[in-house]
Amino acid sequence: MSGIATLVMSRRRATTRRRRGGLxxxxxxxxxxxxxxxGPLLISYDPVRTHLQDRLLAPGAxxxxxxxxxxxxxxxxRDVLAQIVYGARTSVFIGVVTVAVCTVIGLLIGFVAGYYRGWVDSVLARLIDILQAFPGILLAIVIAGVFTPSIWTIVLALxxxxxxxxxxxxxxxxxxxxxxxxxxxxxxxxxGTGRLLRRHILPFTVGPVVAMATLEFALIVLAEAGLSFLGIGLPASSSSWGQTIAAGKEYLSSAWWxxxxxxxxxxxxxxxxxxLGDDLTARYGRARSR
Known part of the structure; x- marks a missing residue:
């Protein structure tokens, strides 16, 4: 009994550590x-308004x-803190909207391909393979360069x-x-097919979709910052972490901040x-193995 109690306690402690790790x-x-x-409601500075008399001030000046x-x-x-706060709004908005769009499209195509199989699955599977053969960031650069710079252009490109x-x-x-x-x-x-997919199959996709959405969100935020760093996709009137990083690359030795x-x-x-994505993926894997 003592061995069983020790095993139970060790599993409980491991579960607690995992929960804290994701918290x-x-x-x-x-x-x-x-x-x-x-944040923008608490910051009184305009992130894109210039004040040449205050250029290159050190933190705390x-x-x-x-x-x-x-x-x-x-x-x-321009105040760097204001640019970071407004840039967070831009990155989070683009990340959330893009993940939502990708989730809806991916679920629909995945359900159709997996459930109906046959020639439908073959066509959609080949489409997926073709798109995966191209570097996603290159396609995003092309699309962002063709359309008018805006947040929605970035969402479309990603x-x-x-x-x-x-x-x-x-x-x-x-x-x-x-x-x-x-x-x-x-x-x-x-x-019916609709009820079958909604009530008996869809619940099994919730766990992996949530885990994948968190990881894709991180990749999308990085991709948006990369496009903004290159000056592609977003107009100059928008605030973005990538734009701010690009603006400071010439002053790394004198104004590193x-x-x-x-x-x-x-x-x-x-x-x-x-x-968080790794934690959710591990939780889904444990739940699926039971």
């Missing part, structure tokens, strides 16, 4: 969401208006190939579930989302 990145991501939603530039200013006198991962995952789940005995039983009693501050903010968000 920290979740809290950090929650703080980013709060900053993205409410006082501006010409008497305010304190907590994270300094850039070469045009959604063109972003749905492929969701479609492949959904297709594999549907293929593994559609032949189970309860699916056959549901068909025998006359359950211009690129370092948004770079650190971007790194913390991406790492936190990645850790």
């Amino acid at each position: 920290v990145p979740a809290v950090i991501i929650g703080l980013y969401l709060v900053v993205a939603v409410f 006082t501006t010409s208006t008497g305010a304190t530039a907590l994270l300094g200013t850039d070469a045009l006198g 959604s063109v190939t972003g749905w492929v991962s969701f479609a492949r995952m959904t297709r594999s789940v549907v293929l593994s579930i559609r032949e189970r005995y309860w699916i056959d039983a549901a068909r025998l009693i006359g359950v 211009i690129s370092a501050a948004p770079g650190i903010a971007l790194s913390i968000l991406v790492i936190s989302v990645g850790l």
Whole structure:
């Protein structure tokens, strides 16, 4: 009995550690969401308004208006903290919308391919393979360069190939579930296709979709920052971490904070989302193995 009790206690402690491991990145991501939603209401600075008399001020310096530039200013006198706060709104919005679009498209295509199989599955599977053969970032650069710069252009550019991962995952789940005995039983009693997919197959995709969505969110935020760094996709009137990092690359030796501050903010968000995604993936794997 003592051995069994020790085993149970060790499993409980391991479960507690895993929950705590996922709690920290979740809290950090929650703080980013709060900053993205409410931060601009608390920041009185216009992130794109120039103040040449306050250019290249170090963090904590006082501006010409008497305010304190907590994270300094850039070469045009723009407040770096304001750019980070407004840039968080841009990155989070693009990430959430793009993930939502990719999830919907991927689920629909994955369900159709996995459930109906046959020539439908063959055509959709070949389409997925073709899109995966092209580097997604190159297609995003082409699309962002063709259309008028805007947030929606970035969403379109990143959604063109972003749905492929969701479609492949959904297709594999549907293929593994559609032949189970309860699916056959549901068909025998006359359950329609729509209800069958919604009530008996869709719940099995929720776990992996949520886990994949977190990881894809991190990749999308990185891709958006990369496009903004190259000056593609977003207009100059928008605030983006990539634009701020690019604006400071010429002043790394004299005004390092211009690129370092948004770079650190971007790194913390991406790492936190990645850790949360790994935790969700592990939870889904354990639940599926039971």
